[in-house]
Amino acid sequence: MNVEDSSKIFAAKLAAAKSGDQESLGSLFESYRPFLTLMVELQLGKHLKRKLDAADVVQEIFLDAHRAISKFNGTSEPEFSQWLRAILTTRIASVLRHYLGTQQRDLRLEQQIQNDLDHSAMTLGKMVIDPNSSPSQHVAKHEQSQLAVDALMRLADDYRDVLIMRHMEGLKFPEIAIRMNRSVDSVEKLWLRGLTKLKSEFAQS
Numbered sequence: 001m002n003v004e005d006s007s008k009i010f011a012a013k014l015a016a017a018k019s020g021d022q023e024s025l026g027s028l029f030e031s032y033r034p035f036l037t038l039m040v041e042l043q044l045g046k047h048l049k050r051k052l053d054a055a056d057v058v059q060e061i062f063l064d065a066h067r068a069i070s071k072f073n074g075t076s077e078p079e080f081s082q083w084l085r086a087i088l089t090t091r092i093a094s095v096l097r098h099y100l101g102t103q104q105r106d107l108r109l110e111q112q113i114q115n116d117l118d119h120s121a122m123t124l125g126k127m128v129i130d131p132n133s134s135p136s137q138h139v140a141k142h143e144q145s146q147l148a149v150d151a152l153m154r155l156a157d158d159y160r161d162v163l164i165m166r167h168m169e170g171l172k173f174p175e176i177a178i179r180m181n182r183s184v185d186s187v188e189k190l191w192l193r194g195l196t197k198l199k200s201e202f203a204q205s
Helices: 003-018 022-047 054-071 077-100 107-128 141-153 157-168 173-180 184-203
Strands: none
Touching (some): 003 077, 022 054, 022 077, 022 157, 107 157, 157 184
């Protein structure tokens, strides 16, 4: 399916969701669940050492989006994606304020979270996309991160973990080796195989 057809299908599903079609809305949410789950896990790991279940936070994000969908004015996938990420940022900031004991809204914290999310999304795209490819050779740019996460979540745990630690958390191989209780050499080989498998999975998306 080309980018234009995909965009038309998404726009139709989004219009139905905004009109109250719960099945269409649920389908849209489910397509974003892996991406949102990974983003939440990364933020919880950074700030709270994963004291919370990411699935619970994602469910709260969906509830927030469900309440606000009728007021959403966008019509395209990029607009919907950006809207969901804004809700994600607000929800994570709220969770952090609760667990860090602060009540007042902190715009600097929200900006930091947004910057982290943007960086993570960009990193995901770079992991799987050939920078020299033309737009016609792959899906629209705004869909890359979501498809990359879907591919990442299909990998075996060890492959997924080493890729997240290396690319998303920015750890060096010796640090990853300590976390995974492996030798540095085995971690480097695991990373290379994982990256190869990720690109293969993404190509089949």
